[in-house]
């Protein structure tokens with residue numbers, strides 16, 4: 001295997017950060033303090049990772065119960081940070097904040113029906129303490145696992161913090177997952193307690209949780225108690241002696257609760273993520289390093305200051321929400337916006353209305369959401385005053401330059417730097433991203449965060465950094481929020497991340513580094529096509545398609561081809577008002593050939609009205625591919641829109657609109 005990944009999409013535009021942003025930025029202050037003049041110098045100095053991360057400990061105000069004896073112990077593939085430190089992340093995220101910022105709002109929460117709750121740090125502290133006391137009363141101890149299946153209501157962070165406070169390990173399961181997925185995760189973690197709700201509001205409907213959980217709880221013998229928050233007043237079956245209402249169990253609990261003193265390297269949580277096999281992987285994160293990593297990135301990348309209003313639109317059921325709705329912002333004492341429901345309910349301007357209403361200053365979302373709003377039209381954001389925004393961010397997939405430009409123009413009013421942050425459930429924290437001082441290239445996550453060392457390797461482990469050639473994205477040094485393993489799956493941990501290259505973390509992503517040292521992520525390696533011996537990132541072809549004015553979204557998959565190895569098949573969603581025909585199909589193929597090269601010209605295009613997506617918004621190419629090949633789509637229980645499978649199936653069966 002000597003071929004490299006054809007990385008053909010060229011993007012030339014450069015956007016310099018606004019001077020005012022640079023001058024007042026946290027990162028600039030940090031550099032001034034250390035006499036660092038330039039971005040390059042900062043990256044260079046931070047190559048001394050122990051120095052850098054110790055500085056970050058101070059920068060975000062970490063308060064150990066007992067100081068670490070040593071910063072780093074790296075015995076690949078096992079890492080320990082802040083060795084010997086006694087710590088609990090809740091001390092920084094909550095106890096310290098309740099002392100410093102008692103009356104500052106921690107969460108401005110809005111329910112989908114329009115109900116609003118503003119929770120101060122003092123109140124959050126009290127609620128967490130009461131719930132933590134209730135958990136202790138139910139016999140939850142250090143190291144016990146607690147599964148949390150809650151929607152985006154304040155009780156979700158409260159439950160997480162309460163677990164962490166008493167040293168229990170939380171395992172949050174996204175509320176959009178099926179009960180079957182919930183069961184798998186309960187069984188794997190052998191959770192003692194399940195925390196859930198009667199239901200939640202989404203798209204104008206009530207989505208039930210507890211009654212659905214009942215369908216699988218008989219198969220989960222480890223669960224001793226179920227605590228149910230009453231959110232929607234739906235009739236709920238409660239099993240005597242097992243099921244309790246949240247509101248009842250906290251009622252008489254004391255407002256104080258001692259925080260368990262943990263080792264900085266003790267487990268904080270498990271979060272399951274999908275891999276190449278069907279069984280989800282339980283990614284493990286620890287208290288100390290994780291706290292430093294998430295708070296430092298948020299402070300330096302998103303530049304949060306005391307008076308910012310931060311909104312990360314992710315769901316807490318994913319790593320983005322764990323790190324950047326719960327732990328990161330709380331450690332910085334930030335005010336965050338949190339929203340329960342659908343972004344387009346009751347109208348497509350719900351988010352923009354909320355940004356205006358709460359005067360949000362920094363906003364973090366996903367490219368898929370941006371493309372959806374792009375499709376709905378800029379008239380929706382234009383109804384609102386978004387002028388409080390000063391910084392924007394994205395995460396989850398490479399952002400195609402057209403969506404980037406739309407976000408920049410219609411949401412950021414051409415004055416907000418866009419932080420394209422690359423990271424993973426496993427990395428715990430953002431690892432690659434611009435800082436407020438970094439010139440941007442739309443579509444590139446720019447460079448590794450200071451103190452993070454990344455590279456692109458060929459299959460033999462040679463660095464391709466100077467060659468502008470596609471290869472495998474790797475991390476060559478440990479970072480503080482690095483995963484500590486997979487829950488009870490050591491072999492899989494080693495095989496997945498550490499078997500490709502010796503002592504080097506394998507990300508599973510394809511990337512290239514351009515002549516300026518900027519990284520271009522091309523997507524997952526399992527989503528890389530091989531056409532006539534050339535590797536082409538599916539996302540590159542998709543990005544090219546989406547850059548056509550008629551296209552809103554696209555999924556590109558490979559189909560076995562006798563001569564070429566694989567042919568390229570595209571499923572395309574058109575913008576509203578545009579109807580598909582053979583002429584358009586030809587022009588799309590030509591467009592891709594023009595954008596990337598003839599090698600990437602799709603062989604077949606199917607027009608569809610929707611694409612199968614996970615609740616986090618990722619297009620499920622795997623499902624498109626199976627359906628196209630007439631195979632069983634596999635487990636579709638985690639899809640946000642299972643009906644899209646039929647749409648794709650029909651299109652594949654009837655050939656969409658054909659052209660010759």
Ligand code: WTA
Pocket residue numbers: 273319320394395396397398399420421422423424425426445507508509521523524
């Ligand atoms: C992809 C989400 C390009 C990548 C935090 C990674 C990205 C996977 C970006 C992790 C980005 C995430 N540019 N690709 N800015 N951010 N990815 O575990 O393939 O849900 O490996 O973590 O998403 O997804 P996960």
